[in-house]
Amino acid sequence: MTGRRRVLLLGSTGSIGTQTLDVIAANRDRFEVVGLAAGRNRALLDQQAERFGVTAIAEGAEAAEALVRDVEADVVLNGITGAAGLGPTIAALEGPATLALANKESLIIGAPVVKPLMAPGRVVPVDSEHSAIAQCLASGTAAEVRRLVLTASGGAFRGRSRASLQHVTPAEALAHPTWDMGLMVTTNTATLVNKGLEVIEAHLLFDVPFDAIEVVVHAQSVIHSMVEFTDGATIAQASPPDMRLPISLGLDWPHRVPGVGAPIDWTSAHTWTFEPLDEDAFPAVGLAKQVGRAGGTRPAVFNAANEQAVHAFHAGRLAFLDIVPLVEAVLATVPEPSGAPDRGGLLEADRAAREAADAVIAAR
Structure with missing residues (x-):
């Protein structure tokens, strides 16, 4: 062009x-x-x-x-x-x-x-993670991909136990160590709901099964995601957070814009760490995988209930640790319609989930 x-x-x-x-x-x-x-x-x-x-x-x-x-x-x-x-x-x-x-x-x-x-x-x-995967996938064919590895910063509460999160405040949840984002995304990063959504997105974008999509905590946010190939090679995309x-x-796409970002300074020493996800403290990724496998309106219900829960948390009406359980409760409450949902059905599921979430919040 x-x-x-x-x-x-x-x-x-x-x-x-x-x-x-x-x-x-x-x-x-x-x-x-x-x-x-x-x-x-x-x-x-x-x-x-x-x-x-x-x-x-x-x-x-x-x-x-x-x-x-x-x-x-x-x-x-x-x-x-x-x-x-x-x-x-x-x-x-x-x-x-x-x-x-x-x-x-x-x-x-x-x-x-x-x-x-x-x-x-x-x-x-x-999204930086999915952009990274798209870049890494150029290193092999679809048949040669063993798994996708999404990196997570860990958000404001990386390394914290579940018990230590009982009384965290909205201000603490918004204190992301790396990225400057809005209220919803930053809070979703703290709960790791955002990473759960990204797992579903990766499945839909790249047609990779959920069992072949992993999450690893990488606090430095320099490796933006990786692709592991069948020969044992792992290709990673690295750049300063930008x-x-x-x-x-x-x-x-697929062209690069010269000078758009600064490269890594290889003349300085760097330490990059990778830690397994603590699914007890942060159960959102596992729940998101269940939702993604179920398909239909389940992802719409998951997302809508979470948005209402986040707003309630910031309004002082819901504890941080109650966000994901509330989403799970709404998923159990809002039924899945018969047949493949159209746009109207998806929007109705969104509306029903918000209404159900608000009812649960009001009853607390």
Whole structure:
């Protein structure tokens, strides 16, 4: 393709969105912003539109979906947080653009609808872990892959026992040692729900069975994930923690954008550690694997119940250690409908899960 790649950016005022615009601003000869969508930060959205000369803007998930259908783009980067990203993801896949996916929830909860739309090469992951896996997979064929190894920072409570987490506060949960993220993602990193969601996402993106997807705790967040091959070789992608690297690959896959991130300084000494996941203290990954295997609306229920639980935790209505058990309770409460769910069925499962979660929280 000649000329600049036309980028439609969803979630432009969030962490992924603002870093995406940093990448584009530094590479205006390579990328052009043709549309911006955000949630409630209209002031920043207007500033971004003026800075990049964009007239096509939208507020809210429904308006973002309409924007995807109305604006011609080469790549749609979906950086919306949570279930609200489902409609825009579907709209992007129903059009001709490449989907750079930072909104993992839309794939996870929408898999019965989204997966059939995913033609080869149409979806490029922006999560650092899945971007790393995509890069490592270039080292062999699908038949040569033994397993995927997702690295986890461990979040704010890495190394803590379950008993020591009984009275942790929202402020402590948000004190991530490496990444600067929003309330939901940072809390999900502390519970490791985020890693559970990423396991499901990896299964859906790369068609690797759940039994062949492992999680290892790597506090330094330099190895972003690994692929182990059948001959015993493990290929890892390493770089300093900086989301601009996977974002740039999402914008122009499989091409690399020179200078987008700083390389590792090999003139200095480094120590990288890898620890097994403590599934007693952090049971979310195991629960997510069960949910992923079940499929249907279970991932939608898992995600929706967790979002309500996180909000309740930050409102002082739920203890940190009650987040994952509440999700498990809602999974047992909300029934699985008969037949393959359509978009309406998935959204209904999302609504029912939130209602059930709120009822459990209110009864405490």
